[in-house]
Amino acid sequence: xxxxxxxxxxxxxxxxxxxxxxxxxxxxxxxxxxxxxxxxxxxxxxxxxxxxxxxxxxxxxxxxxxxxxxxxxxxxxxxxxxxxxxxxxxxxxxxxxxxxxxxxxxxxxxxxxxxxxxxxxxxxxxxxxxxxxxxxxxxxxxxxxxxxxxxxxxxxxxxxxxxxxxxxxxxxxxxxxxxxxxxxxxxxxxxxxxxxxxxxxxxxxxxxxxxxxxxxxxxxxxxxxxxxxxxxxxxxxxxxxxxxxxxxxxxxxxxxxxxxxxxxxxxxxxxxxxxxxxxxxxxxxxxxxxxxxxxxxxxxxxxxxxxxxxxxxxxxxxxxxxxxxxxxxxxxxxxxxxxxxxxxxxxxxxxxxxxxxxxxxxxxxxxxxxxxxxxxxxxxxx
Numbered sequence: 001x002x003x004x005x006x007x008x009x010x011x012x013x014x015x016x017x018x019x020x021x022x023x024x025x026x027x028x029x030x031x032x033x034x035x036x037x038x039x040x041x042x043x044x045x046x047x048x049x050x051x052x053x054x055x056x057x058x059x060x061x062x063x064x065x066x067x068x069x070x071x072x073x074x075x076x077x078x079x080x081x082x083x084x085x086x087x088x089x090x091x092x093x094x095x096x097x098x099x100x101x102x103x104x105x106x107x108x109x110x111x112x113x114x115x116x117x118x119x120x121x122x123x124x125x126x127x128x129x130x131x132x133x134x135x136x137x138x139x140x141x142x143x144x145x146x147x148x149x150x151x152x153x154x155x156x157x158x159x160x161x162x163x164x165x166x167x168x169x170x171x172x173x174x175x176x177x178x179x180x181x182x183x184x185x186x187x188x189x190x191x192x193x194x195x196x197x198x199x200x201x202x203x204x205x206x207x208x209x210x211x212x213x214x215x216x217x218x219x220x221x222x223x224x225x226x227x228x229x230x231x232x233x234x235x236x237x238x239x240x241x242x243x244x245x246x247x248x249x250x251x252x253x254x255x256x257x258x259x260x261x262x263x264x265x266x267x268x269x270x271x272x273x274x275x276x277x278x279x280x281x282x283x284x285x286x287x288x289x290x291x292x293x294x295x296x297x298x299x300x301x302x303x304x305x306x307x308x309x310x311x312x313x314x315x316x317x318x319x320x321x322x323x324x325x326x327x328x329x330x331x332x333x334x335x336x337x338x339x340x341x342x343x344x345x346x347x348x349x350x351x352x353x354x355x356x357x358x359x360x361x362x363x364x365x366x367x368x369x370x371x372x373x374x375x376x377x378x379x380x381x382x
Contacts, residue, residue, distance in 0.1 A: 094322040
């Protein structure tokens, strides 16, 4: 397999970074290097923002109708390229193809929502609110926006950010996760193919230094982040310190409560899907289930159905869950599961020694189920 060099996208063009620092992008099912992603140089980071700032001068004056038409075309192109986008997600993230195709669908919904920008951008008028006084509000684009996205939904998270921003007349710089960048870059290429002028959407890659430089740039007006609590807290504080509008959507510890009058089959299906879908690597994953009353009697069936779940590479359509994204993630998860045993929880289903035939190097962790968990245990608090 040839190894792709992931480009930057600056001023409407794919650009090979001049950096000397490249990171390997791995297929988590095999550990094979499938791409190399650059750590953009400070000059490239600045050039991307300058490109967006220049484009803002004309894009912000583009009519609402023309912006909407581009979004409609963009949505059409994403729909036409669903399979390609999904396969790129599976290759670098590891989630199953049906899950990846579902992510394309969620991204598409966000783009379609951005297509309704003409309705969302209407202002308000108050006639004669006081004697001889009228008031009105106008919705004006802000400037250059910055989006920093996590690895677990490389399409959906990007689509949550840049389509509505640019549909409202802003320009954008996107910094995707270096662990799964290719599908995000392809999504942006489709946006440009749909008719976005040069510089309206730009992509740079990098780590903490790149992120800080982007946040601190004088032309960046707003910052949006989706990812871990640790990183999101830093980004929110750093952006606020530099006078940027900021939002950070971070990790969660979700709880699922099953009442005794619930439909048992539906409840168990939803429990397993939310707990183990995408190998649990999503902010809406369900790590904690509380069985209330007679629903506690369902535990043996939950255990048996958990054991029946199939682990495999994301390219196998009948797999229920694929690998986690990296060896480091697997190591952290196994360490947490070990702590659950050591701290006294009852291990009902053990996924620590998960082996998938033909994929000895994959980052596989099987479905795992504990009971008798207390709120001071690491598996509950983390």
